[in-house]
Amino acid sequence: MTNLPTPETPDVELVCLAKAGELDAFEALTNRYEQRVYGLAMRMLRQEQDAEDVTQQTFLSVLENLEGFRGESSFSTWVLRIASHAALKIIRKRKGLNTVSLEEATEPSDDFNSIPHPEFIADWRQSPAHLVERNEVRRLLDDALTRLDEKHRLVFLLRDVEGLSVRETADALDLNEGNVKVRLLRARLQLREDLTRVLGDPARQLVRSPHHHE
Amino acid sequence: MKCEELLTMLNEYVDGTVDPAVCEEFEKHLAGCNPCQVVVDNIRQTITLYKDGQPYAMPVKFREQMHDALRKKWKEKFPKK
Ligand SMILES: [Zn+2]
Numbered sequence: 001m002t003n004l005p006t007p008e009t010p011d012v013e014l015v016c017l018a019k020a021g022e023l024d025a026f027e028a029l030t031n032r033y034e035q036r037v038y039g040l041a042m043r044m045l046r047q048e049q050d051a052e053d054v055t056q057q058t059f060l061s062v063l064e065n066l067e068g069f070r071g072e073s074s075f076s077t078w079v080l081r082i083a084s085h086a087a088l089k090i091i092r093k094r095k096g097l098n099t100v101s102l103e104e105a106t107e108p109s110d111d112f113n114s115i116p117h118p119e120f121i122a123d124w125r126q127s128p129a130h131l132v133e134r135n136e137v138r139r140l141l142d143d144a145l146t147r148l149d150e151k152h153r154l155v156f157l158l159r160d161v162e163g164l165s166v167r168e169t170a171d172a173l174d175l176n177e178g179n180v181k182v183r184l185l186r187a188r189l190q191l192r193e194d195l196t197r198v199l200g201d202p203a204r205q206l207v208r209s210p211h212h213h214e
Numbered sequence: 215m216k217c218e219e220l221l222t223m224l225n226e227y228v229d230g231t232v233d234p235a236v237c238e239e240f241e242k243h244l245a246g247c248n249p250c251q252v253v254v255d256n257i258r259q260t261i262t263l264y265k266d267g268q269p270y271a272m273p274v275k276f277r278e279q280m281h282d283a284l285r286k287k288w289k290e291k292f293p294k295k
Pocket residue numbers: 212216217220243247249250
């Protein structure tokens with residue numbers, strides 16, 4: 001019997017063992033990432049059945065393509081990449097389209113010059129630490145995410161929720177880093193705007209002076 | 215630095231990857247511009263809220279089914295084990 005995987009066993013080691021046919025290693029990898037994949041899918045799709053499909057497809061695909069995984073990216077980035085593409089496929093299907101794309105690199109919205117300015121500016125009434133405890137806040141967060149275009153949503157989720165770097169997010173989505181940065185900025189600004197309209201204190205709303213040039 | 219310029223560098227500032235010379239200018243602007251200060255705070259809070267938000271737990275029953283399906287597939291792939 002080989003050594004059983006422990007929570008400390010690094011991904012690369014588990015990947016090697018799994019490639020050699022160790023089921024325990026493959027299961028350890030699945031256990032390690034299944035919640036993240038499911039969470040990402042739920043936030044992208046907001047539908048349990050679809051999130052389950054994405055999760056199962058992702059790990060079946062990991063199993064099938066494991067030999068082809070050469071470690072150019074980290075295992076976690078690779079898994080999230082597979083999951084992202086599976087989620088997008090479902091979104092495309094829902095829209096009845098064959099092509100929606102993360103791939104189209106040059107669209108006007110990917111330009112820093114067209115970044116919308118913050119409109120509703122106010123301090124929040126409560127700290128995030130208090131807010132996460134409240135059940136209605138998840139609803140609010142998910143609604144705000146849903147209002148984001150999926151290509152912005154996915155960049156935000158990979159970068160800010162899953163903690164991938166800009167480079168890794170770009171690799172996962174086949175984008176260049178410049179595109180990731182612009183999309184991330186748009187996503188963060190739009191979410192800020194949406195959340196502040198609900199969580200901001202109207203009594204402390206600030207109005208930006210039109211000719212501020214400090 | 216103007217508010218608009220600050221906006222384009224917001225990510226780098228919030229992520230702590232902005233170059234030190236620019237960072238100094240950024241902070242000088244913030245010190246004199248309350249709206250930008252609040253926007254930066256709001257953005258940080260927004261990210262924290264999503265990052266620390268309640269995770270979605272996978273349904274236990276689905277998890278079992280998925281693991282069964284994966285094991286079955288695994289055995290087809292590595293029949294000798
Ligand atoms: Zn300003």
